[in-house]
Amino acid sequence: MTTAALFVPGTRRHRRVEWRWRWIGRAALALLATAVLITAVTVVLKALGATTANIEAAAAGLAVASVVWLPVTRRWGPRGHLCWSTTTYVFVVYLAFMLWWTFASHLGTAGTASALFLWLLELAAAILGSAYL
Secondary structure, X not given: OHHHHOOXXXXXXXXXXXXXXXXXXXXXXXXXXXXXXXXXXXXXXXXXXXXXXHHHHHHHHHHHHHHHHOOOOOOOOHHHHHHHHHHHHHHHHHHHHXXXXXXXXXXXHHHHHHHHHHHHHHHHHHXXXXXXX
């Protein structure tokens, strides 16, 4: 009897409304979790003696990353959204820092070429990691 009930058409109107409320709930929880993470990062950076500019940049970067990924991860749970957005944020920041460091450290021609090759491999790893989305 219950298996036969699977073949009875349901009302789409109720499912659509229910889906919207679920999405709103997941988005609200994801943003709340992001706010908690930003607060924790701010406290840790202050305890480590980071400058105010660096603390503000880290907080803004985490917030932007969360908002940018929110539409893409709308069907995910809040933990999945938070993990994905922070992981991609950290990877982008790491790649940007390593590219800056490559040119700022004056490695010479061979060293700079080798560092750029390694950076391209890290970029490829980031792209492959993003393919799982």
